[in-house]
Amino acid sequence: MMTNIEERLDQMEVLIKKPSFRQTKGKANEVNYWVFDYAPEDELTVRNRIFYLKNKNIKGTDGFELVVYDLYDLIIEHLQSKNFMEKCYAQEEKRGIKKLQDAIQHTLKITDKENLLVKYIAENTSENAVVFLTGVGKCFPLLQAPEVFNKILYNMPQTFASVPMVLFYPGTYTEQELIIFNEYPEDNYYRAFRLVR
Template sequence: MMANIEERLEQMELMIKKPSFRQTKGKANEVNYWVFDYAPEDELTVRNKISCLKNKNLKGADGFELMVYDLYDLMIEHLQSKNFMEKCYAQEKKRGIRKLQDAIQHTLKITDKENLLVKYIAEHTPKNAVVFLTGVGKCFPLLQAPEVFNKILYNMPQAFASVPMVLFYPGTYTEQELIIFNEYPEDNYYRAFRLVR
């Protein structure tokens, strides 16, 4: 039986503060990518804990810098900077959510070497960091977890290979399957580890 969300969040805090967590020593020396999955109804509890951890980390006693990137906020900021919001509303109304998803991913250059989310995270993340990626539930279905792994994390510059990156996932991750909101199976995924069981 899984521990309650408060217990799991406390375990997560202890894990990220271990020096060994910030070294590339995963199973078979693989990438340092993690998933903290949680019941969708625990979203506000998770957000509050992340905010508390960020505030504590600002005091500088952790030995690393906690960087929190809300993927939804980054996506919206980009669309607003290009004055694309009205176009997005019209696109969804006229052509549907799938075409809107394609258009947004195109403007973010998700499939290009110039991926704007990768560029932003790389430019704003120091080497001695732990990265939290949040907002994937708010992004769904415009940006889904497999795309976060395959198009963002796996395209990070080599200099960030040892930086632990944790995706906060409102749903279930079994290390074989992603189920957003515990309702919609996404693509199978195997190259990230569950942070807390």
């Protein structure tokens, strides 16, 4: 049973401020990837807390830079910069969501070494950062959580191996399974830690 969302967010805030959180740890030099899962109906509470933490961190009193990337916003900004939005609407109407998903992932180069999301995050993140990845619920099904890990985080340059990356996930993460919106199981995923139980 999950505790109250406010209590869990309070626990998360305490954890990310600990210096040990910002260091790679574990017996096998495990990655510093985390999932903060929450009930989908708590989305606005979670967004508000992230906004609050980001603004609070601007003062630089926490000893790290808090960087927040809304994956949905990054995708939309890229599509708009290429004037692809109308093409996307037409593609979805004519060929369906799966073909649109493939087309968007192709334009973002999600599956190759020139992955544009990886490039953007790497270019805009300091080595003394804690990264919050949001917007996965808004992206579904165009970009799913396992793809965020397998095609984005695992392709980050080695210099970012110790940078904690926290995926905010509207659903359930058991450290074995991801269930978006507590309804749709996604591919199994095992290498991220659950940030707050």
